[in-house]
Amino acid sequence: MKININDYAQVTRRQNLDELLLLAERLRGRTVKMVNSTSVGGGVAEMLHRTVPLYNELGLKVKWDVIKGGGDFFNITKAFHNALHGTKVEITREMFDSFLETNAQNEKEMVFDDDFVVIHDPQPLPLIAKKKEGNAKWIWRCHIDTANPDPVLWEFLKQFIARYDASIYSSPSFAKELPIAQYLIYPAIDPFADKNRELTRSEIDAVLRKYSIPTDKPIVTQVSRFDYLKDPIGVYEAYKLVKRHADCRFVYAGGTASDDPESNKVLAELQERVGNDPNFHILLLPPFADLEVNALQRASTIVLQKSLREGFGLTVTEALWKSKPVVATAVGGIPLQVIHNLTGLLAHSVEGVAYQIRYLLNNPAAAERLGKYGHEHVREKFLITRKMRNYLLMFIALQHQGEPIISL
Ligand code: UDP
Numbered sequence: 001m002k003i004n005i006n007d008y009a010q011v012t013r014r015q016n017l018d019e020l021l022l023l024a025e026r027l028r029g030r031t032v033k034m035v036n037s038t039s040v041g042g043g044v045a046e047m048l049h050r051t052v053p054l055y056n057e058l059g060l061k062v063k064w065d066v067i068k069g070g071g072d073f074f075n076i077t078k079a080f081h082n083a084l085h086g087t088k089v090e091i092t093r094e095m096f097d098s099f100l101e102t103n104a105q106n107e108k109e110m111v112f113d114d115d116f117v118v119i120h121d122p123q124p125l126p127l128i129a130k131k132k133e134g135n136a137k138w139i140w141r142c143h144i145d146t147a148n149p150d151p152v153l154w155e156f157l158k159q160f161i162a163r164y165d166a167s168i169y170s171s172p173s174f175a176k177e178l179p180i181a182q183y184l185i186y187p188a189i190d191p192f193a194d195k196n197r198e199l200t201r202s203e204i205d206a207v208l209r210k211y212s213i214p215t216d217k218p219i220v221t222q223v224s225r226f227d228y229l230k231d232p233i234g235v236y237e238a239y240k241l242v243k244r245h246a247d248c249r250f251v252y253a254g255g256t257a258s259d260d261p262e263s264n265k266v267l268a269e270l271q272e273r274v275g276n277d278p279n280f281h282i283l284l285l286p287p288f289a290d291l292e293v294n295a296l297q298r299a300s301t302i303v304l305q306k307s308l309r310e311g312f313g314l315t316v317t318e319a320l321w322k323s324k325p326v327v328a329t330a331v332g333g334i335p336l337q338v339i340h341n342l343t344g345l346l347a348h349s350v351e352g353v354a355y356q357i358r359y360l361l362n363n364p365a366a367a368e369r370l371g372k373y374g375h376e377h378v379r380e381k382f383l384i385t386r387k388m389r390n391y392l393l394m395f396i397a398l399q400h401q402g403e404p405i406i407s408l
Contacts, residue, residue: 003192004057005017005020005021005054005057005058007192008191008192008383008384008385011191011192011379011383011385012379012383012385012386016385016386016389017385019389020058020385020388020389020392021058022408023389023392023393023396023408024055024058024059024060024392025059026392026396026408027059027060027392027395027396028059028060029059029060029061030060030061030115030116030395031060031061031062031063031113031114031115031116032055032060032061032062032063032114032115032116032117032118032395033062033063033064033065033112033114033116033117033118033136034048034052034062034063034064034065034118034120035064035065035066035067035110035117035118035119035120035124035127036048036064036066036067036119036120036121036123036124037066037067037069037074037077037120037121037123037124037259038066038257038258038259039064039066039258040257040258040287040288041225041255041256041257041258041259041260041287042225042257042259042260043143043187043311043312043314044120044121044143045257046195046314047187047188047314047384047387048064048120050190050193050384051384051387051388051391052064054384054388055388058388063114065110067102067103067106067110067123067124067127068102068105068106068109069102069106069123069259070102071261072098073098073099073102073123074258074259074260074261075261076095076098076099077099077122077123077259078259078260078261078262079091079095080095080099080122080123080153080157081121081122081144082228082229083149083150083153084122084144084145084146084149084150084153084154084157085144085145085149085229085309086145086147086148086149086150086309087229087309088150089150091150091152091153096156099126100126103124103125103126103127103129104126104129106124106127107126107127107129107130110127110130112127112130112131112133112134112136113133113134113136114134114136115135115136115137115395116136116137116138116139116395116398117131117136117137117138117139118139118141119138119139119140119141119164120141120143121141121142121143121144122142122144122157123259125140125157125160125161126160128140128160128163128164131163137165137166137395137398137399137401138163138164138165139164139165139166139167139168139394139398140160140161140164140166140167140168141167141168142167142168142169142170142174143170143187143311143312144174144311145171145173145174145309145310145311145331145332145333146169146174146176147173147174154176158176158178161178161180162178162179162180164180165180165181165398165401166180166181166182166183166394166398167180167181167182167183168182168183168184168185168394169182169183169184169185170184170185170186170187170311170312170332170333170336171184171312171332171333171336172184181397181398183390183394185387185390185391185394186312186333186336186381186382186386186387186390187311187312187314187317187333187382187387188317188382188383188384188385188386188387189314189317189318189321189378189382189383189384190383190384191321191383191384193290194290194291194294195290195291195293195294195318196294196318196321196322197294199291199294199295199298203291203295204295204298204299206295207291207292207295207296207299208295208299210292211253211281211283211292211296212281213249213251213281213299214249215299217247217248217249217279218246218247218248218249218301218302218361219248219249219250219251219299219300219301219302220239220242220248220249220250220251220300220301220302220303220304220357221250221251221252221253221296221297221299221300221302221303221304222235222250222251222252222253222303222304222305222306222315223253223254223293223296223297223303223315223318224252224253224254224305224307224315225254225255225256225257225260225263226254226256226262226263226264226266226267226270227260227262227263227266228262228266228308229307229308229309229310230254230306230307230308231306231307231308231329232252232254232266232269232270233269233270233273234306234308234350234353235250235252235304235306236250236252236270236273236274236280237350238304238306238350238353238354238357239279239280241350241351241354242354242357242358242361243279245358246357246358246361246362248279248301248361249279249280249281250279250280250281250304251281251283251296251300252270252280252281252282252283253281253282253283253285253292253293253296254267254283254284254285255284255285255286255287255289267282267284270282283296293318294318294322297318297319297322297324298322298324300319300324301325301360301361301367302324302325302326302327302357302360302361302367303315303316303319303322303324303325303326303327304326304327304328304353304357305319305326305327305328305329305334306328306329306350306353307328307329307331307332307334308329308331309331309332310329310331310332310333310334311332311333312332312333312334312336312337313328313332313333313334313337316328316334316337316338316344317337317378317382319374320337320338320343320344320371320374320375320377320378320382321374321375321378321379321382322371322375323371323372323374323375324371324374325344325345325360325366325367325368325370325371325374326338326343326344326345326370326374327344327345327347327353327356327357327360328344328345328346328347329346329347329348329353330346330347330348334346336381337374337377337378337382338374339377341370342370342373342377343370343373343374343377344370344374345359345360345370396408
């Protein structure tokens with residue numbers, strides 16, 4: 001079914017939508033280039049797939065380019081990603097050189113003749129060198145929790161960030177000392193995407209059958225890439241603790257991202273640890289498994305997000321929108337979404353996660369209340385229409401950079 005912008009009146013207030021349309025009118029015909037490092041896998045690609053067509057429908061001209069890189073480049077940027085999240089990683093001079101070389105290669109192949117350029121995450125940061133070729137406003141959109149980054153790496157990246165016109169973060173705690181404007185824009189989900197739309201019982205059952213998941217017991221699910229920072233082994237450890245007292249199934253469902261070279265190793269480690277436990281299901285999802293993710297979340301009694309670090313955690317947003325009780329670790333942007341005891345339950349350890357899951361399995365009324373409030377919380381703050389409105393406001397503000405008052 002083709003969804004257009006007016007359909008969003010079904011999920012958000014008409015007033016919010018009208019405001020979005022008015023702002024878009026101010027930017028009609030403006031060109032924007034979005035740049036990231038993968039077209040599939042992870043939250044950034046997920047959001048770009050949904051927002052780019054909608055911005056175009058609103059009258060802007062938005063294009064999305066993906067930078068190219070080899071295995072070495074993505075090994076390096078994965079190490080950067082981990083180090084920005086505060087994990088101890090050795091960063092060498094050679095890594096910086098190789099990172100710059102791949103970016104220089106991309107620079108040669110890319111043209112920037114737009115009004116606004118939005119660079120997502122650190123991988124394409126040095127493309128800022130192209131700023132001098134046009135009049136575009138350049139924005140760095142950081143999706144990572146940069147509250148405690150590796151200091152050497154941060155100093156290196158800062159020389160590029162400081163040349164942008166503005167930067168965007170997902171949580172107030174991620175903002176840094178920088179000589180440029182910093183905006184807070186929450187990530188968001190699209191309720192009409194296959195990932196989130198309402199499903200029929202038979203659509204859900206078909207997915208469960210496809211992955212051989214019986215519905216005889218409560219299901220606890222984590223959907224995440226196979227990444228150490230998503231703590232798949234921690235999910236399994238929590239399962240073992242819960243299982244001592246409550247009969248249930250756990251599902252860890254994830255795919256890989258083309259810019260993440262670690263995932264096969266993480267998957268193999270999890271498979272080895274779990275062996276053939278019939279109640280712990282490891283699902284390797286193909287790219288674009290949106291309907292599957294949706295069905296698995298909807299089939300779940302509880303949705304878990306046991307991350308060690310997190311940018312924002314769109315999987316949490318998706319689960320809350322589906323009115324699911326969520327148990328999650330209090331990292332990155334998760335506490336913005338899961339307000340403890342109101343829109344879900346927070347925990348800080350394997351034991352804590354297991355405790356909260358057992359509590360919810362034994363208290364279905366509490367679980368239902370959390371799910372209901374979670375849904376409303378997402379409606380208020382984390383829908384795609386609100387996010388697009390904030391981007392448009394930022395574009396307008398950047399067009400008037402330096403002016404003390406901008407009259408809309
Ligand atoms: N996702 C997916 N398939 C997978 C794993 C994740 O489609 O196998 C989606 C998930 O539903 C969410 C996004 O990828 O929309 C992950 O975003 P999140 O912010 O949770 O984490 P990231 O992967 O960006 O660290």
